[in-house]
Amino acid sequence: MYTTTLKLLKKINDCGFKAYVVGGYVRDLYLNRKSVDVDICTNATPQDLKNIFGGAMLSSVNYGSVSVIYNKIRFEITTFRKEIKYENNRLPVKIKYINNLLDDLKRRDFTINTLCMDCNGEIIDLLGSKIDLDNKVIKMVGNPRKRLKEDSLRILRAVRFATILNFSIESNLKKYIKKYGYLLKKLSYYRKQEELEKIFVSKNAKYGIELLKELNLIKHLELSNIDSLVIVPSIIGMWAQLDISDVYSLSKHDKKIIKDIKELINLDLYDPKVLYKYGLYSCSIAAEILNIPKKIVTKKYNDLVIHNKGDIKISGKEIAESINKEPGKHIKVIIEDIEMAILEKRVENEFLSLKEYILDKYADVQKQ
DSSP states (O other): OHHHHHHHHHHHHHTTOOEEEESHHHHHHHTTOOOOOOEEEESSOHHHHHHHHGGGBOSOOBTTEEEEEETTEEEEEEEOEEEEEEETTTEEEEEEEOSOHHHHHTTSSBGGGOOEEOTTSOEEOSSSHHHHHHTTEEOBSSOHHHHHHHOTHHHHHHHHHHHHHTOEEOHHHHHHHHHTGGGGGGSOHHHHHHHHHHHHTSTTHHHHHHHHHHTTOHHHHTOOSGGGOOOOSOHHHHHHHHTOTTTSOOOHHHHHHHHHHHHHTTSOTTOHHHHHHHHHHHHHHHHHHTTOOHHHHHHHHHTOSOSSGGGSSSOHHHHHHHTTOOSSHHHHHHHHHHHHHHHTTSSOSSHHHHHHHHHHHSHHHHHO
């Protein structure tokens, strides 16, 4: 990717423009970290880029940004710009294309994200990014008071970068994060959830959570049970403990899993009936929260005689024929009984054994 990126920059430069890789990719390169997302800034306008890349352009213009496929890799390319006006403490509603790299960098959030790289692979540092990276500190570009009020998502981004990189947050920035934390309530739950998930799945999640507490952001994020939170690899396991189903934008499937996990925390995960009812996925997450080795729960689940109704060696139709009844709700009741009998090993999961069990137990049903 590195070589392809430099070739892309050179292609733009050869057309009479200036282009640089900017932000996370260069930051991670400097820190010797892996990075896959490449953002490019240039003084070429979207129309200029269309002339250069033609059919390789994917997306429509959005705040001066376009997507380009080059050598089968997708790149985001943004024209140098100033953001003149913001709306709802989040989105720039008016931008102005400019021709100056420094002014473009000044609109970015943190100094650590202002490193650039040219087509020769030379790193350019115009705003003291290297110093802050070396000192492991998150510092705002410009006045924190103004920048946080422009875009309140920067509050969570500061915590996220500090967490992932294991950096501190500069004291003045901390001060204004505490002051303007209430602005988080104006953000969409989707955006907040997106940032929180990156914090929670980080290897430094514990540090990130401590930062959220220190900066008094928990109440503005509407997170419950934070003090009893057990950090687990699964993000759905984290959400289940924080009780956010009625607040954040979760799918019906995720809400169902969270409901199951909350129930499982109070159940016996070694019980075959519990494992069968809730399934391995939810039980494994509950096990992580309860500090039960996942491999034990997995083995117990794999040792179950059946894992779903389809594993039962007698069908609903065969049950109905055995008791000379038409299929109906009563057959469903019998199947549920058979499930439990098999799981409790009161009957073998074999056709003849199951048929005998049904005839013995439901003989009266035959006569009705």
